Structure formats: C-alpha cells, structure tokens
Amino acid sequence: xxxxxxxxxxxxxxxxxxxxxxxxxxxxLSKTRKLQRAQDSKKRAPEPESDEESQxxxxxxxxxxxxxxKQNGKKTSSDKVExxxxxxxxxxxxxxxxxxxxEFPMGSDMDSDEMExxxxxxxxxxxxPDNDGVFPQVxxxxxxxxxxxxxxxxxxxxDDDEEEGSDEDDIAEFAGxxxxxxxxxxxxxxxxxxxxxxxxxxxxxxxxxGEDGGDFDMLEDxxxxxxxxxxxxRIKEVVNxxxxxxxxxxxxxxxxxYLDRLLKDISTYYGYSDFLAExxxxxxAPAEAIEFFEANEVPRPVTIRTNxxxxxxxxxxxxxxxxxxxxxxxxxWTKVGLQVFESQVPIGATPEYLAGHYMLQAASSFLxxxxxxPQEHERVLDMASAPGGKTTHIxxxxxxxxxxxxxxxxxxxxxxxxxxIHRLGVKxxxxxNYDGREFPKVIGGFxxxxxxxxxxxxxxISKDPGVKVNKTEKDFIDIPHLQKQLVLCAIDSVDANSKTxxxxxxxxxxxxxxxxxxxxxxxxxxxxxxxxxxxGIEFGREGFTRYRGKTFHPSLDLTRRYYPHMHNMDGxxxxxxxxxSNKIPKQTGDNVDEDVDQDADEAGPATFMEDEDSTIxxxxxxx
Amino acid sequence: xxxxxxxxxxxxxxxxxKYIGSNIKHLIDRSDETYCFRLHKDRxxxxxxxxxxxxxxxxxxxxxxLGVCFGKMTKTGKFRLHITALDYLAQYAKHKMWVKPNxxxxxLYGNHVVKAHLxxxxxxxPEHQGVIVLNMSDVPLGFGxxxxxxxxxxxxxxxxxxxxxxxxxxxxxxxxxxxx
Numbered sequence: 001x002x003x004x005x006x007x008x009x010x011x012x013x014x015x016x017x018x019x020x021x022x023x024x025x026x027x028x029l030s031k032t033r034k035l036q037r038a039q040d041s042k043k044r045a046p047e048p049e050s051d052e053e054s055q056x057x058x059x060x061x062x063x064x065x066x067x068x069x070k071q072n073g074k075k076t077s078s079d080k081v082e083x084x085x086x087x088x089x090x091x092x093x094x095x096x097x098x099x100x101x102x103e104f105p106m107g108s109d110m111d112s113d114e115m116e117x118x119x120x121x122x123x124x125x126x127x128x129p130d131n132d133g134v135f136p137q138v139x140x141x142x143x144x145x146x147x148x149x150x151x152x153x154x155x156x157x158x159d160d161d162e163e164e165g166s167d168e169d170d171i172a173e174f175a176g177x178x179x180x181x182x183x184x185x186x187x188x189x190x191x192x193x194x195x196x197x198x199x200x201x202x203x204x205x206x207x208x209x210g211e212d213g214g215d216f217d218m219l220e221d222x223x224x225x226x227x228x229x230x231x232x233x234r235i236k237e238v239v240n241x242x243x244x245x246x247x248x249x250x251x252x253x254x255x256x257x258y259l260d261r262l263l264k265d266i267s268t269y270y271g272y273s274d275f276l277a278e279x280x281x282x283x284x285a286p287a288e289a290i291e292f293f294e295a296n297e298v299p300r301p302v303t304i305r306t307n308x309x310x311x312x313x314x315x316x317x318x319x320x321x322x323x324x325x326x327x328x329x330x331x332x333w334t335k336v337g338l339q340v341f342e343s344q345v346p347i348g349a350t351p352e353y354l355a356g357h358y359m360l361q362a363a364s365s366f367l368x369x370x371x372x373x374p375q376e377h378e379r380v381l382d383m384a385s386a387p388g389g390k391t392t393h394i395x396x397x398x399x400x401x402x403x404x405x406x407x408x409x410x411x412x413x414x415x416x417x418x419x420x421i422h423r424l425g426v427k428x429x430x431x432x433n434y435d436g437r438e439f440p441k442v443i444g445g446f447x448x449x450x451x452x453x454x455x456x457x458x459x460x461i462s463k464d465p466g467v468k469v470n471k472t473e474k475d476f477i478d479i480p481h482l483q484k485q486l487v488l489c490a491i492d493s494v495d496a497n498s499k500t501x502x503x504x505x506x507x508x509x510x511x512x513x514x515x516x517x518x519x520x521x522x523x524x525x526x527x528x529x530x531x532x533x534x535x536g537i538e539f540g541r542e543g544f545t546r547y548r549g550k551t552f553h554p555s556l557d558l559t560r561r562y563y564p565h566m567h568n569m570d571g572x573x574x575x576x577x578x579x580x581s582n583k584i585p586k587q588t589g590d591n592v593d594e595d596v597d598q599d600a601d602e603a604g605p606a607t608f609m610e611d612e613d614s615t616i617x618x619x620x621x622x623x
Numbered sequence: 624x625x626x627x628x629x630x631x632x633x634x635x636x637x638x639x640x641k642y643i644g645s646n647i648k649h650l651i652d653r654s655d656e657t658y659c660f661r662l663h664k665d666r667x668x669x670x671x672x673x674x675x676x677x678x679x680x681x682x683x684x685x686x687x688x689l690g691v692c693f694g695k696m697t698k699t700g701k702f703r704l705h706i707t708a709l710d711y712l713a714q715y716a717k718h719k720m721w722v723k724p725n726x727x728x729x730x731l732y733g734n735h736v737v738k739a740h741l742x743x744x745x746x747x748x749p750e751h752q753g754v755i756v757l758n759m760s761d762v763p764l765g766f767g768x769x770x771x772x773x774x775x776x777x778x779x780x781x782x783x784x785x786x787x788x789x790x791x792x793x794x795x796x797x798x799x800x801x802x803x
Contacts, residue, residue, distance in 0.1 A: 319760070351727050354792040355762045379677070403674045414687040418803040422692060422707040423795045428671070430678045431687035443680045 189230060231269045235290065238262045242286045262286065266293060272468045279476070279512060280458060282548065288565070295565035296461040302340040302347065303330055304358040305366065305389070308396045309425045311357045313338065319352050333539065334366050336396075356424040361389040364459070364562055364572040368452055368507035369393040371535040371560075371576045374402075375500045378447035381405040383436040383490055384454055386413035388420035394450065395426040403428045405443070409435050409454075436486045440493035447501030451490040453483045453519075455510040459571020462564065480514045487523045491530055496579040504530065504577040511563065511571040513547045520559060520575045521552040529581040532558045535574050541566065543575070624663040624678070624686065634702045635660065635667060635693070639712075641753035642704075642766060646715035660693070666803075667693045667702070669711065688803060705802060706765060706790040709755075713763035716755040718745045720767070720786055727758050731793035736767060739781035748773045754786055765791030 238258050241248040245255060267277040270293045281289045304327075306313040313329070313336055320327060324344035330337035338358070340347055347353070348360055369390050374380050374397050385391040385406040395404050404426070408417055411433050421429045434442055436451070456479055457467045487506050496502045506523070508515050520543070523530065532555040540560030545552050559575035627635065639647055650658065650669070657672040663686060670678070670690025678689045691711065694704040704712075722730055726740025742759055750772045756764045767786040770776075776785045794802060 349796060351731060351758060351762065351764065351792075354731060354795055355764070356792075357762075403677060405677075415799055415803045418688045418692075419795050419799045421688070423792070425710055427691050427710075428674060430674060430681065430689045432681045433685045433687055434681075442682075442685075443677065 189233060228269065231265045235262060235265045235269060238265070239286045239290055266290075270297070270468070271465075273471070275473055276458070276468060276471055283511060283513070291565040292563060295563075295568075298564075299462050300362065300564065300568065300570055303361060303363045304338050304340060304347070305361045305393060306336040306338065306358050307356055307392065307424045308336060309400060310355070311352075316352065316357050319357070320350070323350055323352075325350075330363055333537065334363075334370070336393075337363060337366060339363075354423070359389055359392060359420070359424060361393075362460075362570050364509065364570040365389050366393065367535075367537055367540075367560075367562065367572060367574050368450055368505050369397065370537055371507075371574050372448055372450050372503065372505040373536060374398050374448055377402045378498075378501055379403050379405075379445075381407065381439065381446045381449045381490075381493055383407050383439065383449065383451045383486065384409065385452075386410060386417040388417045388424075390450060390452060391417070391429065392420060392424040392426055395421075395424075395429060398428065400425075400427050402447075403430065405429075405446070406431045407434050407436060407439070409433070437489050439489045444493045445495040446493050447495065447498040447503075449490045449493050449504045450507075451486055451504065452507045452509075453486055453515075455479060455483070455508040455515050456512065457509055459509040459511050459562075459564070459573075461571075463570070476512065476514050480519055483508070483515055483519045484522045487519055488526055491523060491527050491577065491579060492584075494579045496529065496582045502579045503533075504579065505535075506575045506577070508573050509570055510573065511561065513544060513550075516561070516573040516575070517544050517547065517552050517556055517559070518550075520556060523577070524553050524555075527579075528585050529583060530577040530579045531555065533576050533578045534558050535560050535576045537574065539567065540574070543573070624661050624668075624675075624683065624689075627660050627662050627667065630700070631662065631667075631696060631702075632660070634696075634700065638694075638702045638704055641768075642712050642717070642755065643715040644717045646717070649715055650711065661689070662696065663689070665695045667696065669693050669708075692803070704766070704790065706792055706794045707802070709763050709766065709790070709792065712766055713755050713757070716766075718748045718752055718754045718769075720744045720748075720754045720756050720769075721759055721761075722756060722764070724759060727764065730756060730764055730788065731791050733788060733791060733793060733797070735770075735784045735788045736786040737781065738776065738779045738783050738785050741776070741785050744773055744776070744785075746773060750775070753789075756786065756791070763792075765789070765793075 238261055242255070242258055242262070249255075249258070263274065263278050263281060266272065266281065266289075267274045270277070272280070272293075280292065283289070284292055306316050311319075317327060317329075317338060320338075320343075325347065326341040326343065327338045328341065330339045352358060353360075372380070372394065374394050376399055378398065379402055380394050380398065382391045382394060382404060386408040388406065391404055391406040398404065406417060406421065406429050408414060408431075414431060414433055418431050421431065432442070456471050456475055457464055458471070461467050487504075490504050490506065494502055494504055506520060510516065520532070524532070532553075535558070537560060540562050542557040543552075543559035543561055545554055545556050556575075559573065562569055562572040562574075564571055636647055639650075643650075658669060659672055659675060661668045661670060661675060663683075666688070668688065668690045669692075674690060678686065691707060692705055693708040693711075694702055697703055720736065720741070721743040722736055722740045723742040726736065726742075729740065730736055736756060745754070748754060748769055750769060752769045753766060754769055755766050758764055765788070767789045769786050770784045771779065779785065
C-alpha cells in the first residue's frame with residue numbers, strides 16, 4: 001500500500017533534485033536521441049564487462065579506489081607510482097589527457113602516443129578517438145565568448161593548485177567570478193570529466209586486452225557523455241543566473257546572451273528544433289521551462305476509463321486485480337479513472353477490455369468531456385472524434401440516451417472509431433466522415449459540441465517525440481488557422497435556445513498560445529454571441545490573458561491549461577463557451593489590426609451578459 | 624441507407640431466430656422507442672427511429688455507422704451476424720454456454736469451445752443451436768453453434784468440441800479492418 005501511495009500522481013520533484021537524480025540516464029537518453037546511433041547496445045556491453053572483470057584483479061581495484069577521491073583534483077605522476085602501477089607510460093598517458101583538455105597542440109600528443117605504442121599496443125585504439133573528442137568539447141566556450149585560448153590554458157595551469165578542493169561550491173564561487181574565471185571553471189569541469197574517463201579507460205586497458213574495437217566505441221561514446229553532461233551543467237547554471245539576474249550576471253553579457261545560450265543548449269540537450277525550443281521556452285519562467293522539458297522525457301502514467309455503460313469502477317478494478325494488474329484510482333477529480341502501475345497481462349487485450357468494460361485513455365482526455373458535462377437526452381456533436389475515447393465518454397454520460405454525432409475527417413480512422421463505439425456498447429451514435437468545417441451545413445442545432453481540435457501535439461511530446469523536430473513555423477500558422485475555422489463552425493452548430501445546453505468546449509493537446517488562447521480570443525471576437533464560462537474543473541492553471549505583448553479578452557482566465565510537469569498528465573488546454581444567442585451580429589470590420597479596439601469594446605457587453613446568465617452558471621456548477 | 628426488402632428481412636430474422644428465437648419481437652416492439660433496421664453499404668444497422676431521422680442528413684458516402692451494426696448481407700444474399708450484435712443477442716438469448724476461466728482466452732483467439740473448458744450450459748439445448756458464450760462472471764464473449772445437445776455432451780472426451788465458434792469479442796482487435 002505504501003508503495004502504491006508513493007506511485008500516485010504527484011507533482012514532479014523540484015528542478016535541481018530531478019536533474020541531479022536523473023543525471024546519467026537522462027544523459028544516455030538524450031545522447032541516443034541526439035546521435036541516433038545504433039552503437040547504443042555496443043556501448044553498454046563493454047562497460048559492465050570491464051567492471052566485472054576488474055574485480056578479480058586486486059591491483060586494479062585498489063588503484064581505482066585510490067584514484068577516486070582525487071577525481072576533483074589533478075593527479076600527479078607520483079601518485080601513480082605509489083599505486084603499484086609499474087608501467088609509467090600509463091601515468092604519462094593520463095597526463096596527456098589533461099593536456100588534451102588544456103588544448104595543447106595536437107602534435108605533442110601524437111608524439112607521446114607513439115612512445116606508448118612501443119610499450120603497449122592496446123592504447124593505440126584508445127587515444128585516437130580521444131583527441132578528436134576532447135577538442136570540440138572545450139571549444140564549447142561558455143556563452144560563446146571568444147577569448148585567447150592559450151592565455152586561458154596557461155592561467156589554468158597556474159591556478160590549478162589553488163582551486164583544488166573548492167569544487168563543491170562551484171556555483172557559489174561562480175557567482176562572484178568574472179567571465180575569465182567562469183570559463184576556467186568550465187574548462188576544469190571538462191578536465192575532471194576527462195580525468196574520470198581516463199580512469200575508465202585505464203581499467204578498460206587492463207581488462208579488455210585485445211578488444212580494441214570495443215574500446216574504441218565505448219570511449220567515443222564516453223566523450224559524448226561528457227559533452228552532454230557539460231551542457232546539462234551549463235543549462236543549470238544559466239537558469240540559476242537568470243533566476244537571480246542582478247547578482248549573478250556577468251556585466252559584460254546581456255540577458256539576451258544568456259537566453260540565446262540557454263536556448264541553444266536546450267535544443268541540443270533535449271533534441272528540439274531551435275524554433276520549437278524557443279516557442280515552448282517562452283511559455284514559462286526559465287526554471288519551470290526546464291521542468292517542462294524534463295517532464296516531456298518521462299512517459300505519463302497509463303490510465304484507463306471505466307465504461308459506466310457496462311460496469312462500475314469498483315467491479316472493474318476487482319476484475320483487473322484478479323488478472324494481476326496493479327492499479328489505483330487516478331484522483332479525487334474523476335470517478336471513472338484508474339491508473340495502471342504495472343500489469344502481468346497486456347492491458348489492451350484483456351477479456352474485460354474486449355468486452356468494453358474500459359477504454360485506454362490518457363487522464364487529460366477526461367477533462368474536455370467533464371467540462372462539456374453532457375446531460376441526458378441531449379444531442380451532442382464530437383467534431384474530431386477518432387479513435388472515440390471522448391465520444392464514448394460522452395455517450396456514457398448520456399447513459400445511451402439522446403444521441404452523439406461522432407465526426408472525423410480521416411476516413412481510415414473511422415474504423416477504429418466504429419469499433420470502439422460498438423465495443424463499449426454505445427447505441428446512440430452516428431459516425432460520419434466530414435471535414436469539421438462543413439458543419440453546421442450538414443446538421444446543426446446541437447445542444448453541446450466538443451471540438452478537440454487537431455493540433456501540433458506539443459502537449460504530448462512524451463508520447464510522440466517526433467514533434468520535437470517535425471513542427472515548423474509554417475505549422476504554427478496553418479494549424480491555428482484551421483482551428484479558428486473549426487471553432488467558428490463548432491459555435492455555429494450549437495442551438496443557443498437549447499433548454500439544457502448551448503455549450504461548446506474547445507480543447508487541444510497543445511500548450512502553445514497560438515493554438516489555444518489566440519484561437520479562443522479570435523472566436524470571442526468573431527462571435528459576440530458566445531462568452532466563456534468556467535470549465536467546472538477545479539484544478540489547472542488559468543489561461544493567459546496577456547502574452548508577449550498581446551492582450552486577450554479578460555475572461556480568458558476562465559480557460560484552463562494543464563502541464564506535464566505540474567499535473568503529471570499530457571499538456572492540455574480546455575475552454576468552455578456558452579452561446580446565448582443564435583444571431584451572429586454583423587461585424588464592422590474583420591481586420592486583425594483592430595484586435596485591441598475590439599477587445600476593449602467587448603469588455604462592456606460581456607460583463608452585462610454575465611449578470612443575465614448568472615442563474616445558468618450556477619445551475620451548471622451544481623452539475 | 625434504406626429499409627430492408629422483404630427478402631432481406633426474412634433472411635435476417637431467420638438468422639436471429641437461431642439465437643434469440645421468438646424474442647425477436649422484443650427487438651421490434653419496444654416500449655421505449657420505435658426501432659428499425661436499416662441497410663447501409665451492405666451492413667444492417669439496428670437503430671432508433673429518432674436517430675435514424677437525424678442521420679438522414681448525413682450523406683451516403685460520409686455515413687460510417689449508426690446505432691448498432693448487426694452484421695452484413697453477403698453478395699450471395701445470406702446474412703452474416705457480426706460480433707457487434709452481441710449486446711442484443713446476449714440480452715435476449717434463449718440458450719447460453721458458460722466457459723471456465725482457462726477457456727476464456729482460447730475462445731477469444733477464435734477457437735471452438737472444447738468439453739474441458741465447458742463450465743455450464745442451458746438445460747435442453749438441442750444440437751446445432753445458436754448459443755451465446757459467456758465467461759463465469761456472465762460477461763458475454765461471443766456466440767457459436769452447439770456441436771452436441773446438452774445430454775450428449777456429457778459423454779464427450781475433454782478435447783471434443785461442444786460448440787463451434789462463430790464470433791468472439793477478440794474480433795474487435797483481429798478483424799477491425801474488415802468488420803466495419
């Protein structure tokens with residue numbers, strides 16, 4: 001029970017902890033993402049091997065143990081001699097690595113390599129990739145500033161002894177330091193990483209004799225790891241600086257310089273296109289943005305929705321537990337959701353699933369239907385319905401009375417939509433295949449309309465990482481354009497005179513403002529016969545009323561945003577409209593330039609309507 | 624979408640009668656609402672009249688499904704029941720067969736019901752009678768045709784077939800492309 005409670009959906013841990021804890025695995029993940037290499041398995045194989053094999057050799061273990069505490073400092077060659085190592089060349093090899101970091105010319109390295117080759121042949125494979133890898137690593141100058149490298153490296157050597165041991169409070173130290181010193185810090189970190197790697201390499205040399213090829217791969221990957229971890233560190237530092245800009249900044253750098261650096265690192269580290277990284281970053285404060293990007297790397301919990309047409313949640317939970325499924329109610333906000341922690345059987349093929357007792361559905365997908373709150377005997381339209389999760393949820397709330405129009409634009413998805421509708425025992429549905437923009441010409445006068453609009457999917461990146469790179473600037477013009485057309489059609493399809501309804505819910509699984517607030521604001525402007533009302537969901541962050549110089553209608557704070565890092569569900573947006581008149585007032589001008597004026601004009605009538613409809617609002621809240 | 628011809632109605636009802644017998648009348652004369660059968664793209668749908676009237680406004684090419692699909696008319700003029708009709712069949716079925724938990728998955732993979740998996744069966748079920756197959760907790764899994772009468776099946780070997788498979792809910796996954 002305790003473990004389950006722990007697994008419950010909770011807000012993710014604060015940023016620094018998360019980053020540090022997840023450090024290595026994250027590094028590996030993003031590395032594979034970034035590089036798209038098949039070497040992954042290859043790389044993993046030699047690592048544990050070397051660990052295991054090193055154990056039977058007491059000498060090696062001792063050496064490793066001794067070397068560990070010295071990781072943060074520089075190792076002197078005298079240390080090496082003590083370490084019962086009798087081949088000095090290896091010590092000198094270590095020295096070489098440090099030189100690499102300090103950016104000595106390549107030539108001297110090669111010389112020492114050749115010397116070693118005479119004595120120990122295996123090293124040949126080890127050192128070659130080293131030289132390639134380390135250089136670009138240090139070239140990554142902090143904030144892209146250009147300084148004379150030779151000078152830097154010299155001062156590094158001089159200061160080295162003083163700085164030893166003060167590594168723990170890197171960041172604190174960092175605060176007061178000037179640009180040159182910060183660069184030094186970076187360089188030293190690189191060197192430390194290289195030191196650690198040199199250790200590893202040595203052990204590999206000792207144990208994997210004759211496996212040159214394997215060593216080669218592993219070391220090359222090691223390089224990238226070091227590189228990636230550096231970027232991670234740098235991201236943390238810059239976020240820290242931005243959080244306390246006045247005190248921690250380097251006076252020579254502007255805020256924009258820091259932001260540019262951070263954005264570049266984010267797109268490298270998390271694998272986003274520069275454009276999308278900036279777009280998403282701008283939604284949050286820097287620290288929260290990193291949380292958001294981190295949350296996108298972690299899968300959301302598997303959730304199912306009980307089909308109340310067929311069974312009750314308690315019965316379903318019992319049946320699934322008997323099949324070896326570990327589950328728990330999602331939270332207090334839903335009476336039909338269950339979260340699956342682990343399962344011995346495929347959750348999408350149990351007899352209960354086939355019998356339509358539940359639907360595999362993300363927790364966020366419950367929200368628009370809950371906001372829509374369909375009442376029995378109503379006629380409801382789901383404009384973009386495939387694969388039918390929300391449609392069947394609506395039908396369940398209608399208790400198979402009234403009727404549901406399930407529309408989808410994609411003919412191929414109609415099959416899975418019909419299959420789900422039949423499997424879940426929905427008997428009042430009509431499935432059709434129109435472009436949503438053809439409503440209400442096809443049929444109108446609905447009591448409620450759900451528009452879960454097609455979107456860029458920036459809220460579900462953890463599900464579909466392809467979004468990170470395949471969305472371009474053009475998508476963020478085209479998609480909102482379609483959404484604006486759809487939302488107007490949705491509004492026009494509703495009958496304002498409906499006794500119980502007259503509501504429209506607009507939702508997307510995207511977090512960008514262009515697809516959410518901007519679209520809703522557009523709808524309010526174009527259709528003064530609708531207004532926003534509360535979604536009736538008690539949690540979620542309020543929608544933006546102003547964003548980067550744009551001002552939206554003040555009632556947009558009634559809409560709700562959901563984020564992966566805050567609510568542990570997909571990024572989502574829900575807005576609920578109430579239509580109070582079927583007349584579309586004539587617009588004086590459709591010009592986009594008039595945005596601001598119209599917003600100001602609308603504030604008056606909107607508040608007036610609020611009074612008029614307060615009874616309706618209250619009634620809805622009771623529901 | 625059009626009403627069924629007399630001939631089509633006859634083949635449909637003959638097929639339904641194999642499973643629900645005289646209970647067909649409950650499908651047609653309902654106390655709550657008027658229901659009707661409609662043919663659309665070879666599929667037969669069972670739908671309330673109010674929904675049917677609204678669905679008329681959807682074009683023929685755009686209409687995917689309405690109400691509950693019972694099955695399809697084959698090109699040779701026969702009627703083939705689909706698993707989607709299971710809800711109504713199970714509700715009005717005359718003869719039922721329960722399978723043990725270890726027989727659930729084999730049946731859901733499209734196999735016949737063997738004697739070893741037979742948990743319970745309605746008394747007096749004749750041979751070649753349409754039966755609804757349920758699991759022990761009364762969840763309908765599909766339907767089939769008995770291979771032996773209830774009394775004959777007592778003497779069978781554990782591996783002998785007691786009911787031939789006709790349709791099962793596993794088809795929602797296996798046959799999704801051809802079902803609709």
